[in-house]
Structures are given as C-alpha cells and as structure tokens.
Amino acid sequence: MNSEAKWGYGLVAPTIIGLLILNIWPFIQTLILSFTNAKKFGSYDFVGLTNYVRMFQSTEFWQATWNSIYFCILTVPVGIILALLLAVFLNSKIKGKVVFRAIYFLPMVVAPVAVAMVWKWMFNSNYGIINDVLGLHIDWLTNPHLAIVSCAVVSIWSSVGYDAVLLLSGLQNVPKTLYEAADLDGATKIQQFFHVTLPMVSPTLFMVIIMRLMSSLKVYDIMYMMISESNPALLDTQSLMYLFYRESFVIGSKGYGSAIVVWTVVLIGIVTALQFWGQKKWVNYDV
Amino acid sequence: MKRLWKTIIVSALVLLTVFAVSGCGTTDENADTGGTTTLTFRIWDTAQKDGMEKIAQAYMEKNPNIKIEVQVTSWDEYWTKLEAGVTSGTAPDIFWMHPNEILEYADAGILADCSSIVDESHYSDNSINLASGSDGTLYGVPKDKDTVGLVYNKELFDAAGVSYPNADWTWDDLTAASEKIYDTTGKYGFMAYADEQLGYWNFVYQAGGYIVDTEAQKAGFEDEATKEALEFYINLQKNDWCPDQNYFAQTSPGDTFFSGNGAMFLEGDWNILSECENNPEMNGKWDVAVLPKCPNPVRGDGRASVSNGLCNATTADGKHKEEAMDFLEFLGSEEAQRIQGESGAAIPAYIGLEQTWVDVFKEKNYDIDVENFIEMFDYAVTSPIDKSRPSWKTAVNAQLLKIYSGSQTYEEGLQNMQDLVDQAMVGY
Numbered sequence: 001m002n003s004e005a006k007w008g009y010g011l012v013a014p015t016i017i018g019l020l021i022l023n024i025w026p027f028i029q030t031l032i033l034s035f036t037n038a039k040k041f042g043s044y045d046f047v048g049l050t051n052y053v054r055m056f057q058s059t060e061f062w063q064a065t066w067n068s069i070y071f072c073i074l075t076v077p078v079g080i081i082l083a084l085l086l087a088v089f090l091n092s093k094i095k096g097k098v099v100f101r102a103i104y105f106l107p108m109v110v111a112p113v114a115v116a117m118v119w120k121w122m123f124n125s126n127y128g129i130i131n132d133v134l135g136l137h138i139d140w141l142t143n144p145h146l147a148i149v150s151c152a153v154v155s156i157w158s159s160v161g162y163d164a165v166l167l168l169s170g171l172q173n174v175p176k177t178l179y180e181a182a183d184l185d186g187a188t189k190i191q192q193f194f195h196v197t198l199p200m201v202s203p204t205l206f207m208v209i210i211m212r213l214m215s216s217l218k219v220y221d222i223m224y225m226m227i228s229e230s231n232p233a234l235l236d237t238q239s240l241m242y243l244f245y246r247e248s249f250v251i252g253s254k255g256y257g258s259a260i261v262v263w264t265v266v267l268i269g270i271v272t273a274l275q276f277w278g279q280k281k282w283v284n285y286d287v
Numbered sequence: 288m289k290r291l292w293k294t295i296i297v298s299a300l301v302l303l304t305v306f307a308v309s310g311c312g313t314t315d316e317n318a319d320t321g322g323t324t325t326l327t328f329r330i331w332d333t334a335q336k337d338g339m340e341k342i343a344q345a346y347m348e349k350n351p352n353i354k355i356e357v358q359v360t361s362w363d364e365y366w367t368k369l370e371a372g373v374t375s376g377t378a379p380d381i382f383w384m385h386p387n388e389i390l391e392y393a394d395a396g397i398l399a400d401c402s403s404i405v406d407e408s409h410y411s412d413n414s415i416n417l418a419s420g421s422d423g424t425l426y427g428v429p430k431d432k433d434t435v436g437l438v439y440n441k442e443l444f445d446a447a448g449v450s451y452p453n454a455d456w457t458w459d460d461l462t463a464a465s466e467k468i469y470d471t472t473g474k475y476g477f478m479a480y481a482d483e484q485l486g487y488w489n490f491v492y493q494a495g496g497y498i499v500d501t502e503a504q505k506a507g508f509e510d511e512a513t514k515e516a517l518e519f520y521i522n523l524q525k526n527d528w529c530p531d532q533n534y535f536a537q538t539s540p541g542d543t544f545f546s547g548n549g550a551m552f553l554e555g556d557w558n559i560l561s562e563c564e565n566n567p568e569m570n571g572k573w574d575v576a577v578l579p580k581c582p583n584p585v586r587g588d589g590r591a592s593v594s595n596g597l598c599n600a601t602t603a604d605g606k607h608k609e610e611a612m613d614f615l616e617f618l619g620s621e622e623a624q625r626i627q628g629e630s631g632a633a634i635p636a637y638i639g640l641e642q643t644w645v646d647v648f649k650e651k652n653y654d655i656d657v658e659n660f661i662e663m664f665d666y667a668v669t670s671p672i673d674k675s676r677p678s679w680k681t682a683v684n685a686q687l688l689k690i691y692s693g694s695q696t697y698e699e700g701l702q703n704m705q706d707l708v709d710q711a712m713v714g715y
Contacts, residue, residue, distance in 0.1 A: 041395050042374040124537045126530075142533035229684065230481055231536035232692040249367050252677050 027265075034258035044255065051259035061260065063235060064243040065267070067148060071239060072216040072271075074152035075159075080209055082156065083163035088197070090164060091171045101168070104161035112158065116225030119154045123226070141226060144236035151222050151237065158222075159215070163208050170204030171197065199284040206283045210275055217268050220245065240264045324610050325354045329379035331365040334561045338632030342623045346614055353610055355381075373397055373602065380611040381618075384427045384600040386417045390674040392600075393420030399603045401425045404616040413669045414636045418598035421674060427598030428619035431633035433556050434592040434663040435489055436575040437461075443550040447471040452551075452576035457589070458490075458519065461551070461579045462526070468550045469528030475549035476528035479520055480535040481687050484670060485553045488593045489578055490516040495586025498671040499708060506708030508701045512585035518697060521690055532691040545569060553578070555595075556644075556660040560631045563653040571654040577663050594667035596636055634660070679711040 034051055038044035055061050090101050107115060122129050123140035131138055140150045174197060182192045198205075220241035227237050229250075238246070240260060248257030330339055336359050343355035358379065360368055366388060372378035373392075384392065392398050402425040407415055414429035437452055444451055447468040452460070465476020480486060488498060496513030499506050507513045524531045530543070540552035545566045554562075554575070563570065581589035599618045601611040617623050624635035628643030631651075635643065641661045648657050683704050690700035 040370055040391055041397065043395075120537070126534060126538060128537075139533050142536050228536055229681065230532070230688065232532055232688050233536075234688075235685070246681060250677075250681055 030258045030261055033255055034262045036255045038254040038258070040252055047255070051256045054256065055259050055263065060235060061243065064238050064240050064260075065263075067237060068217050068219070068239045068241075068264075068267070071148060071152060071155075071219055072213055074149060075155050075216045076209065076212050078152075079156045079160055079163065079212060080205070083160050083208065084167055084201075084205070086160060086164040087167035087171055088193070090168055101165065105165055106161065107158040108162040110158075112221045113225055115158050116154060116222045119150075119157075120226050123150055142231055142233050144233040147227060147231070147233035147237040151219070151226055154222050154226070155216070155219065159212065163212065166208050167201060167204055170201040174200040202283045203285060206275075206279050210272060213271055213275070214268055217264065217271065240267075323352050323354050324607055325356060326381060326607055326610055326614060327356050327358055327379040328614075329358045329360060329365075329369070329382040331360055331362045331383060332557075332632075333359050335630075335632040338627050338630030341630055342618065342626045345622065345626060346617050350613075353614070355614065378602050378605070380605055380607050381599055381601050381614060383430065384418070384598050386595055386597075386670055386672045387676060387680075389418065389426060389598070389600075390421055390672065391677065393424075393426040394422075394674065397602055398426035399601045399605070399608060399612065401428055401600070401612075401615060404428065404612060405619050409619075409621075409637050409639075411636075411638060411664070413594055413667060414596050414598075416669055417596045417672065427600040428615050429636035430597045430599050430618065431557075431627065432594060432596040432636050432664070432667075433634060434594050434660050434667050435485060435553050435555050435578065436592070436660050436663065437551060437578055438544065438554040438559075438573060438575050439551045440544065440547065440549070440573050442547070442572050443468050443472055443474055451574070452579065454577050456576070456579035457582040458579055459582055462523070465526070465528045465550070469526075474547070475530055475543065476526075476551060477523065478535075478540040478543060478549045478552040479523040479529055480540055480552075481532060481684065481691060482553075484593045484595060485555060487517055487520045488671070489553065489591060490520045490581070492591035492593060492668045493578070493581040493584060493587075493589050494519075495581075495584045495589075499673045499676075499712070501673055501712075504709070504712045506705050506712075508705040508708070514701060515585065516581070517701065521687075521697065524691065532688060544573075556657065557633055559655070559657060559660075560647065560653075563648070563651070563655065570652075574654075574656055575659050576656075577659045588666075590666040591668045592663040592666065593670050594664065595670040597633075598636075673712065675708075675711040675714065678714070679708050682707045682711075 033044070035046055035048060036044035037047045037050070086104060090097060090104070094100070120141065125131055125137060125139045125142065128140070130140065139146065141147050178196050178200070179192060182196050187195065217239075218241050219239045223237060223239055223242050224245065227234055227242075229246075231237075241264065244257050244260040244264070247260060248254050328339065328343060330336065336357060339357045343357055347353060347355060369378065369382060384398070389398070398420070401418075405418075405425055405428055407425075410429045411432065414432055415425065418425055418427040418429050420426045437456075439452055441451065444464070447464075448471070449464045449467050452464070461477050468474060468476045491498060491507070491513050494512040494516035496510045496516055497507035498513070508517075523529045530538075530549075540549060541554070541558070541562070543549040544552055545562065559575070578590075578592050583589075599615055601608065601615055605611055619637075621637060621640070624637035624640050625643055627633060628635040628640050629647065631644065631647035633644070634641055641664075645657050645661060648655055686695070686700050686704045686707065689695040690697055695703075
C-alpha cells in the first residue's frame, strides 16, 4: 500500500468505524436474534426458523406489510409530484421567494412528534378544526380505511418542503442556455418542462424518490403518535416498523421483532434494487 | 514542513475521535470522587419528582457522604431503558418497580432480596404481594398504594337535578343518572372506555369474577361473573350517553371531563392532585365518590376497587448495593413515607399514614373529598398480577377492541381472550 492510500484509509476510518459499530454490527446482531426466542434480559435460545414461520403465518404481519406498501403508494407519488411543482414554483421569478422557501422547509425543522401531535388534534373527529370547518363528522383517525390516509397526509405535509429544496438545487443546476435554445426552437413552457427540466433534474429526482420510498417503508413515528394502542383502526394502519416496535418493546418478544426487521430490510432492498434497475430507462446523467 | 502539519492535524483528529467514542463511558467512573458516592434513583412520574427529591434530601442530610440523583424517564421509555440497563450492567442504583413487571425481573434473579430491610407489619397484604416475586420473597420496598374512584362533575348533576353519587350507589344508579344527565344537558354521562384498572377490572371484581387465577394457571374470562360484568361494561357504549371507542382513541375521558363535556369517569388517586393543579377553575365543581357496587353479584357483596402499588427496588449485583440497600430501607421508613404523603406524590404504602396524603388537598384548599379513596382500601382487590401478563396484555386488549367495534361477537371475543391468556400462562 502506498502512503497516499494509507492516508486515504486513515481519513475515512472514523466514518467507517462508526458505520461498522453503530450500523453493521447491530444489524448482524439483529439477524442472529431473529433466529432466537430472545425475551428479556438478554437470555435466549436458538429456535431456528420458528420466528419466520410464525411471521409468515400471521395475518397481522401480512396486513402490516400491505399497510407499509400502501403507505408508500399513498405518499410517494403525490409527495414527489407536489415537491416537483413546488420546486419549479420556487425557482421562478416571484416576489418573496426566499420567504416561501423558508416556509415550505419549516415542517422539516419541527420535531415529527410535535407535528403528529398537532395534526392529531386537527383530525379529532369530535372537537378537531378540520371537521369543524367542513361541518362534517368524519372519523379521520379511527375509521380503518381512512386512518392510514390521514397519516399519509401528515407525512406528505412534513416532507414535501424538504424534497422541494433538494429538487430546487437540481433545478438551479440546469443551464439557462438550454431554455434559450428551446425558446428559439419554439418550444412552449410545458414542452420545456417535459423535455428540458425533467430530464435534467432526473438524477436529483431519482435520489429523492429513493429516499422517500425508504422512509415511507420505514414509517413509524407519525403512526405511533397518531394511532394509539386503543385505536380500533390500529391493525389496519400499523406499518411494519410499528408492528416491530409493539412486538419487541411492548410485548417483549425481541426474537420475533427482529425477524420483522429483517423482512423489512429485505423488502426495502427489493424495492431499491428495482429502482436502480428501472432508472436506466429514465434517469439522464449526461449533462 | 507541510508534512509535519498534516501529521499534527491527523493525530489531533484521531485523538478527538478516540475521546468521542470513549466519552460515553466516563461519567460513571467519576461518580465516586471526594469520598461521596452518587446513587441514581430512577422514576417515571414527573408529578412525583419533587416528593422523591424531598425524601432524597432528608436522607442526604443524615448521610453527607451519599449523593442521590433523581432521574425522570417517561413511562413509555422507562421499561426499555431499564431492561437495557439491567442487561448491560448500567442500571440505576434505585428504581421504581411496577407489578406488571416485577415478577419477570424478580424471577430472573435481577432484583435484590429486600426481606431483611422491610418490617412487613407496617404494610397491607396487598402491598406485600405486589412487591414479591413468584417465590414469595420480597424484592422491593413497598412505596405506595392506590384505589380507583368515581369522579363526577357537580354542575352537570345539579343541572340535571340528579343527586350526587354516594356509597349506596349501584350500577343501576350509575346508568340512570347518566341517562338523565344526557337527556337534560346533552353532555355525556359515565364514560366507560377500554381500560383495565381504570375500567372493566373494577366491574369484574365487583360482580365476583376474576381476570387470572395464577394457582390454576387459567384466565377468568369464562367465569360467569366475569362474563356478566364485561357484557354490562362493554354495552355501556351502546347508550347515547356514553362516547364510543372511536371517541376515546382520540380524546381521553379526562379531557372530556375537565372541559365540561362529560359527567363521570373512573380515575386513580395518583392523578387527582395534578388534575386539581391543572384545572384550578374547576375547583369545587367536581368531586370523587366510592365506586358504585354491583346490584346482583354472582359472588361477594358487590364491592371492589382495583388496587395497585409500586415498590422501590435495586439490582442484586449493583456497584453500590450496600448504599442502595441502606437508602431503600430509609424509603420504607415512616419518615420517608410521611414525606411522600405530605408532598402529595402518592398515598404512602405505610399503614397509618394515609391521612398525610388527604391533608395535602385541604392545605392547598382543593375542595374534594379524597378520603373516599382511602375508604375503599377496606374492600380493595389486588390488581391481577401474573408473570405472563406483558405477553398477553396487548393481545387481549386487541380482542376487546374487536368486540367494541363489532368485528367479533362478544362470545367469540371472550373465548379468544381466555385462550390467549391460558396459552401465554403455559409458556411461562
């Protein structure tokens, strides 16, 4: 190894060591735990595939898996389209642009727990402001079909500003000359958006989609705050991570909880792999 | 020269990283400086922090070489943290134990045997049971005891022309009053929601039923009395005067009550003081009564109030076990228990000191008859304790919710609850 390489390794070492200790090693431990009947106080026996067999036979588990996927379907497309529109809007020549950027970014700065708390009040079917304004009585949080949609609304609301800022940085890297050339060729604004803006911003867009998908599949905090243990819509709403939390920390079966986590990792892996395979068809890296 | 600078900077960075990584473990090591020992005392209730600190203060005055730090962790995190602490050897020196958890901790050999530092004659059998392991040994020093009472809004009763709840009330009076209040004022009557100690458990024991029989390793959901009581309790939500489970998932009965939208709900004594403090404008407009009794119990006299109690404990192999045991002994003394009562934190487990807690309300000019909580100790029932409970609690609750929502019949639900608990008990 030459001395330059040594320096290189030395400089990345703190990050790599941190990653190994804080992320990789716990994951390996989780993997091991998923083959045990670990309960409390760290004692356990290996039980082979029992946890996985129990998991794949559990309707609650499949419901949670579907809930996680459904949550992605609800949040990702709408969230990304809104973020893109917002980014284009914030990139145009309007007054007070900086103020708007700050306002849309604000939800990202607020603690997710506080966000969920406030939305929970607004969604309250008896005393909440939403039903009050609409003059209706809708069970936003306790109707088994609606509760997950309500959670999705909160998730989109809190993430759209952050995604828009990321996309905005992508938009600002698009050279003005391209638009000038398109203008000369007689392209309309809409044509410009689809044939210039979208391809040019696609690498950023791809990154944002991946990140949003992962965080939607891992959703936990919003649901935990808005859907309590006594909510009749719990089983129709809880995500895999919520199920994992309840199994591991409320009920205390760490082994089974670990199996759920491993499954979630596999699920995210599959979705991400599909994304990377699909990106070849639409992401444009030639600038 | 450039080379040298690089080396200096890199070494500095490496050193910083090492410090940052090792930094997490250093606080504990430095705890014993200057001959004083620092003990950590972990609790979960912010409302009781002052009371616990006063006790610690009294102890520290007598033992200048001991410093006690009271740490509050929220209930939701408490057990996750304590378990992690116990597993990794970083548990606090003294901590609160809850009957839900004590059996698992005690039976795993984690808690120190406290039988030599507790004079059992000062505590009720309830208190002793709730601080014991499956082997009958004391693994904690009883801290407090509680009962559940019926809290009611006087103004709504007056408006509806219904007389206030009293010791002669039965379930029938409860429903009749609720109906009248709803018809006259449009406000909710008795708010019956899916809760254990603050809900159906009381009704089950009043009817003569039971939740678990640890001797027979069986749940009580097949018992005739349990069934009758549960049916009565669950069906309360079918009345217009009681909000349904959808409502309670979003708005707590307490919030409804203190906003003047509901007339009655079951409340534990441990919440009363903070409710007085948080709702000063309601002072004098609400009160508490003993629980209404079952009019036609299958067994017994129809009276019951589910009583729980915490204890203070330490680990069997703690670093400062000797000091911790000494402080634990103090926590069980009359002096410490009196401070606890006088601070209003909780009703002392120590027999004869109940009045100290009652007097707090008089001193602070809260016009509320909390003596009723004390009165119910005469027929208090120990909260059902069973080692397997953490593993069936959520599942049973889920079944109950299914009955409430109508997605499963009452009979099916109860059968499932029975099976769930029976299976869980076998596994332990």
